Amino acid sequence: PYITGNQEFYNINFIVTPKVLIPRPETELLVEHAIQFVKSKGRQLSALDIGTGSGCIPVAVAFNCQNVEFTALDLDFHALKIAQKNIRQVSLQRRISLVQSNLTSGIFGKFDLILSNPPYIPEEKLLGLDVAQYEPWLALNGGEDGVFFISEILEDAPRLLTPHGEMLLEIESTLGEQVLEIARNHFPNSHIELLKDYTGLSRLLKIYKE
Numbered sequence: 282p283y284i285t286g287n288q289e290f291y292n293i294n295f296i297v298t299p300k301v302l303i304p305r306p307e308t309e310l311l312v313e314h315a316i317q318f319v320k321s322k323g324r325q326l327s328a329l330d331i332g333t334g335s336g337c338i339p340v341a342v343a344f345n346c347q348n349v350e351f352t353a354l355d356l357d358f359h360a361l362k363i364a365q366k367n368i369r370q371v372s373l374q375r376r377i378s379l380v381q382s383n384l385t386s387g388i389f390g391k392f393d394l395i396l397s398n399p400p401y402i403p404e405e406k407l408l409g410l411d412v413a414q415y416e417p418w419l420a421l422n423g424g425e426d427g428v429f430f431i432s433e434i435l436e437d438a439p440r441l442l443t444p445h446g447e448m449l450l451e452i453e454s455t456l457g458e459q460v461l462e463i464a465r466n467h468f469p470n471s472h473i474e475l476l477k478d479y480t481g482l483s484r485l486l487k488i489y490k491e
Contacts, residue, residue, distance in 0.1 A: 283415065291341035296366050300359040302420040304337040307478050308398050310485055311449050312341045314476070315396055318447045319346040322393070329441065330354065331384060331397035331434055334420055336364030338396055339377050349394070354382040357419060384433055391443045397434055398451040403427035427453050431460055435467045439490075448488040457483035464488060 282288040288297045290304035291312050297303055319326055319342065326349045330339045333353035343349055355361050361379050368377050382388060401423040407413050413421060423429055431450065442448055452460050457475045464473050464486060471490045478484035 288335075290337045291345075293337075293341060293344060293371065295335050295337050295340070296363055296370070297335055298359075298363055299415065300357065300417060301335040301363050302398075302416055304335060307484055308338065308451060309341075310476065310478050311396060311398065311451050312338060314449055314485065314487065315342045315394060315447075316345050318394060319349045322348065324348065325350070326393040327391070328352070328394040328396065329385075329388070329392040331395070332356075332399050332420070332430075333364050333379070334360050334398075336367040336377070336379075338398060340367055340371060340373060342396075343373050343376050344371055349376070351377040352380055352388070352392075353377055354380050354385070354388065356381065356383050357417070360417075360420075384430065385437045385441060388441065390441070391446075392441055393443050393446045395438055395442055395446070395448040397449075399423070399430040399434060401427050401431060401451070401453040401456065403453070423453065426459075427456050428459055428463065431456075432463055435463050438488075439467055442488075442490050444490055446490050448486075448490070450486040450488075451484060452486055454478075454482035454484060457486075460486050 282303045328351045330353040333355045339351040339353045475483045476485040
């Protein structure tokens, strides 16, 4: 994809460069559940995408749902420029706003839907993967145990997620129980579950806030 400059994701062609993570098929599971949630609501929704990269998640959801507006965050300015191009090529500028932000610091307001595919590969494991040679380290490295960014996101999310809102967080398949424990600490009265991908691996943390 970096050679061609393009990658298909959820039947949409995305511009990609080495500044952004290449969209993965497993992330389509997150998009599917997000679309289901948005379409189940008969009103306009506000959504937040944390660590948007190429913008593939908010673009795919907004392209398939007319009743949602996104704020999409990324720390890397170059990634935001790529996301901006991907948003423009499907004419979603009015429904997806880009913000340069270190996770959710400086973000206020409430969101009906919070999505994220954060860096979640444990650093030691990442060092042995070929992907680390080509794709942005910032988008892959989840810290020593793989849950550094997940923990940061879950700690701040309760103030941002509306009652009866949903949060979907992609995770590394071996971190399920650890992530569940963190989520239960921050969302003690919410419905929390792990969803498996098409290969049977735990891939998605789903939180429904009561």
